Amino acid sequence: DTGVSQNPRHKITKRGQNVTFRCDPISEHNRLYWYRQTLGQGPEFLTYFQNEAQLEKSRLLSDRFSAERPKGSFSTLEIQRTEQGDSAMYLCASSSTQKLETQYFGPGTRLLVL
């Protein structure tokens, strides 16, 4: 069990550029979650997958955001036409499908949009 990994750990981009983040969950976990955390706040839910199916998206996830989990393993989160308000820490977590199983979090990707 190597834990949840996220890449890159840091990303600086200019407004209007597209960025993509990757999350590799714990191998036997079939649920994968994305959260966003801004300074001084707790993480906020963005979306989650069970296997390759995206089952829920938050209203926080505008049309510029898209997430995929093509083979039910790793996931990507893409932000198109980034805005300064997108600057945040993007956290990925995974869990098994047992009811209320613990979510294990990755170290996050910190995005700064200039």
Added chain:
Amino acid sequence: AQSVTQPDIHITVSEGASLELRCNYSYGATPYLFWYVQSPGQGLQLLLKYFSGDTLVQGIKGFEAEFKRSQSSFNLRKPSVHWSDAAEYFCAVPTFGNEKLTFGTGTRLTIIP
């Protein structure tokens, strides 16, 4: 919808002193509750969780939390803090069905020598 409130934004305690971090929940039925810790530059680590049964829950790193229905609280405690406990602490409640977590705003803990 279920939610949690952490009334203390920042707490400072001396090393070796006891600690209590507050968490209040808003939920009709008996909630399931979690405490996570986030060290600088790190992801969130689960300290403990309450599902049902014994209202005093033991966690990792010497932490414990007590569920009090009458006060709608799930406060985190530690009898003697260590400098390494300096971090941000989050209380969270899951949504039944998809288990997405709703977090409080967090309490930042500073330890002074």
